[in-house]
Amino acid sequence: MTEITHYRQTWTHRTPRARLLLWTGWAALVALFLWCWQVMTENTIWAFVWDAPRQAADIGSRMMPPRLSYLPELMVPLWDTLNIATLGTIAGVIMAVPVAFLAARNTTPSTRLLRPIALFIIVASRSINSLIWALLLVAIIGPGLLAGIVAIALRSIGFVGKLLYEAIEETDARQIEAIEATGASATQVLSYGIVPQIMPAFWGISVFRWDINIRESTILGLVGAGGIGLKLQASLNVLAWPQVTVILLLILGTVVVSEWVSASVRKAII
């Protein structure tokens, strides 16, 4: 015990200096917002904006009622879309696994050379949207499903690779140590010490990415990479609004179903 006889009743979470900094920070943020707003709206033609509700109502009325007889024609493109997403995810995951093991600090063979390369692959893949990958690939390997599949796969490498390597780094070192202590070889340590620990993460990440890929592959057709997006673009080009409605509803339904599948698989794993 110290020799203090009177204890203060006031206590503040932050020092006055910290409070001042905090308020300055908020003020700066508001100023930034106002400035951005000004820059943003400089070229806005306000007449169009004020007109927007009327335009939206106009398109809305054109879109109704949906032309349901168009639905049978959409089944093949929808099947293509699902295939793009599924095959793309499988290919992406297969390529992502070795990248993840090279990128994880505790499994990489060399932190100097291979780890930076693996991290670069992950960043490169993540930084380019799948629509842009598709645009590039349509130019390289021509329009069609293959371009879509490769685009989805390339985009998935980064996503799956990043989450998987984080899972590898979070493995329990004691379990790995125990396997090492038995005299196991490096591959055996991998398959008994590390793989069982990352399996739930692996399946969770893969299914999650598949779910995202279904959504992404619906628009790949816009740039000619096959699937239902091709139909969407065709309908938009001829201003066939009732058909657009049908396509959008179909995409919505597909995404809801895929989300349900992915959620139940993840629940089953955990």
Add this chain to the structure above:
Amino acid sequence: MLKLEGLSKTYKTGDAALSDVTLTIPKGQIVGLIGPSGAGKSTLIRCINRLVEPTAGKVLLGDINLARLGKTELRRQRRRIGMIFQEYALVERLTVMENVLSGRLGYVPFWRSFLRRYPGRDVQQAYRLLDRVGLMHQADKRADALSGGQRQRVGIARALAQEPELLLVDEPTASLDPKTSRQIMRLLTEVCAERDLPAIVNIHDVPLAQQFMQRIIGLRAGSVVFDGAPSELTESVLTTIYGAEDWHAMRRGDEEQSEAEADARDRMAALAE
């Protein structure tokens, strides 16, 4: 027989965790290693199977110096040393049987371990060991479905599956209640006696050590300060080992732990090459 000669370990930060430890452990002897946190107990047993690399000295198991082995030969020699861990260190998501069979990893080729096609002899032995530790009917349960005491029994079965010539036991009862602790210690001493197996047991609990150990070694700041029968462990000896109130050593304990972990990680990376 295990012989340590001038074993020392200095971590990269310059902390000497072990300095010049010389010991001989004959066949069948169970040795309790006591000492305050940070005295180097963990480092000492990990230097023997080189989960931590010793800086100097010899580790002679039979007539092979473990401290001087290359990677492949080290793996071969590690099969001779069973290790039991504080928090069991079972692979939680594998079954009890897979965990016990993992003690055979050093003996089987990769494809057999990968496909879980272990030789009949290994499987038979695994069942015998599970029966010995009283878990015959839990073989196909997942390890994370067991209680603490049961998990430690699996840990013991895994170590014995290696058909070791030495057991290294790191705080086997630190996560267990007093009754289960005694059951585990009794099981350990029994299986060692059955196989004439020498063992080094890191142990925090001095009364437990006195009850079950044949010989006690007291470690303080990386050096052996006591080596004798449990009955010789008087209060003044305990003061020599633990000090009256050694807070400094306890803080060092945390540091030593994290250094040991970092060291293990580095070596993992090296192994993967």
